[in-house]
Amino acid sequence: xxxxxxxxxxxxxxxxxxxxxxxxxxxxxxxxxxxxxxxxxxxxxxxxxxxxxxxxxxxxxxxxxxxxxxxxxxxxxxxxxxxxxxxxxxxxxxxxxxxxxxxxxxxxxxxxxxxxxxxxxxxxxxxxxxxxxxxxxxxxxxxxxxxxxxxxxxxxxxxxxxxxxxxxxxxxxxxxxxxxxxxxxxxxxxxxxxxxxxxxxxxxxxxxxxxxxxxxxxxxxxxxxxxxxxxxxxxxxxxxxxxxxxxxxxxxxxxxxxxxxxxxxxxxxxxxxxxxxxxxxxxxxxxxxxxxxxxxxxxxxxxxxxxxxxxxxxxxxxxxxxxxxxxxxxxxxxxxxxxxxxxxxxxxxxxxxxxxxxxxxxxxxxxxxxxxxxxxxxxxxxxxxxxxxxxxxxxxxxxxxxxxxxxxxxxxxxxxxxxxxxxx
Numbered sequence: 001x002x003x004x005x006x007x008x009x010x011x012x013x014x015x016x017x018x019x020x021x022x023x024x025x026x027x028x029x030x031x032x033x034x035x036x037x038x039x040x041x042x043x044x045x046x047x048x049x050x051x052x053x054x055x056x057x058x059x060x061x062x063x064x065x066x067x068x069x070x071x072x073x074x075x076x077x078x079x080x081x082x083x084x085x086x087x088x089x090x091x092x093x094x095x096x097x098x099x100x101x102x103x104x105x106x107x108x109x110x111x112x113x114x115x116x117x118x119x120x121x122x123x124x125x126x127x128x129x130x131x132x133x134x135x136x137x138x139x140x141x142x143x144x145x146x147x148x149x150x151x152x153x154x155x156x157x158x159x160x161x162x163x164x165x166x167x168x169x170x171x172x173x174x175x176x177x178x179x180x181x182x183x184x185x186x187x188x189x190x191x192x193x194x195x196x197x198x199x200x201x202x203x204x205x206x207x208x209x210x211x212x213x214x215x216x217x218x219x220x221x222x223x224x225x226x227x228x229x230x231x232x233x234x235x236x237x238x239x240x241x242x243x244x245x246x247x248x249x250x251x252x253x254x255x256x257x258x259x260x261x262x263x264x265x266x267x268x269x270x271x272x273x274x275x276x277x278x279x280x281x282x283x284x285x286x287x288x289x290x291x292x293x294x295x296x297x298x299x300x301x302x303x304x305x306x307x308x309x310x311x312x313x314x315x316x317x318x319x320x321x322x323x324x325x326x327x328x329x330x331x332x333x334x335x336x337x338x339x340x341x342x343x344x345x346x347x348x349x350x351x352x353x354x355x356x357x358x359x360x361x362x363x364x365x366x367x368x369x370x371x372x373x374x375x376x377x378x379x380x381x382x383x384x385x386x387x388x389x390x391x392x393x394x395x396x397x398x399x400x401x402x403x404x405x406x407x408x409x410x411x412x413x414x415x416x417x418x419x420x421x422x423x424x
Contacts, residue, residue: 008195010176018116032170040160054071114412116410118144128149158182204222211224229319232352293310316342347393349377370393
């Protein structure tokens with residue numbers, strides 16, 4: 001296969017399809033989403049079989065447990081894919097929405113209209129459910145999509161692609177509105193990120209190395225986040241059981257996601273009371289701790305049974321994506337904010353507190369894409385935010401930040417409404 005020609009053929013077809021999709025009305029786009037869901041449902045057994053083949057191949061090739069967990073579909077994740085399609089179909093269509101109209105002294109009215117971005121290239125690893133999330137959001141927002149999944153999920157993505165193509169045909173939309181790259185050759189990624197004549201935006205989802213490479217080499221605009229070193233801070237005024245529950249849920253509900261807590265900070269005044277109980281529950285979930293000197297002293301004094309070792313400087317920066325948690329005892333809220341400011345990846349941070357002033361200060365001063373009060377970091381997700389689904393979490397500050405849903409896949413242009421005005 002000539003990879004360069006193949007990718008440019010995909011790009012050319014996507015550009016042509018984007019013109020059709022951008023003009024499609026809401027009913028037609030929703031019909032496509034629901035039809036895709038119908039075909040996913042009818043091909044459920046084939047999809048599960050393809051996914052099991054991918055899992056077997058990945059396991060035999062030595063893929064680690066965190067990546068295998070991301071790769072697995074199962075009945076529940078297929079159900080979630082179907083629910084996501086229905087939710088996106090139910091969301092308000094942002095395309096064509098005019099906002100901010102104001103009348104100027106000349107008599108013209110000036111506002112902004114929300115419009116599709118055009119062609120979006122999405123590069124991701126392992127998770128085949130991303131194929132549906134990305135396709136549904138791009139389609140509802142009036143964009144064409146070129147999707148390049150990881151080689152480990154090739155069979156799963158091909159099965160999903162067939163359902164997408166069938167659903168587009170049912171709704172009378174071009175098959176090339178959503179294209180899944182068929183080759184597993186890594187050169188395809190290099191071509192996709194250097195085709196600005198065909199691709200308007202690249203959204204990478206994957207490991208830090210992949211995203212750093214794409215950010216470095218792309219000649220197309222990139223919406224990205226590098227990693228998810230998310231923090232839970234337990235304040236002096238935290239309610240005890242709530243603090244324990246949130247810390248444990250944020251870390252253990254799922255290990256391999258970017259909104260999983262990787263660092264736990266505790267105010268010194270609460271460490272002796274709360275840290276042993278948290279550590280014991282982490283131990284029950286087979287989570288090993290990387291602890292500062294103060295945290296070790298607390299755990300040793302309480303004779304707490306949990307796997308742990310002294311934290312290094314690298315641990316404060318780490319995104320483990322597995323059963324490891326960095327733990328630090330800090331003097332107060334100011335120290336917690338300073339630690340987060342130095343080590344966080346600007347993804348998601350939460351404070352557990354009943355002190356309103358401290359909570360508001362945390363919201364104002366912590367500079368991350370999602371900042372929470374008294375909630376698990378695991379809620380930093382497009383589905384949980386009511387976006388229907390997401391194609392990633394942006395930690396950039398330009399264009400879109402946080403979960404990237406429908407609005408993040410559109411832009412705005414100025415529109416002017418006149419009645420014959422001439423400029424003098």
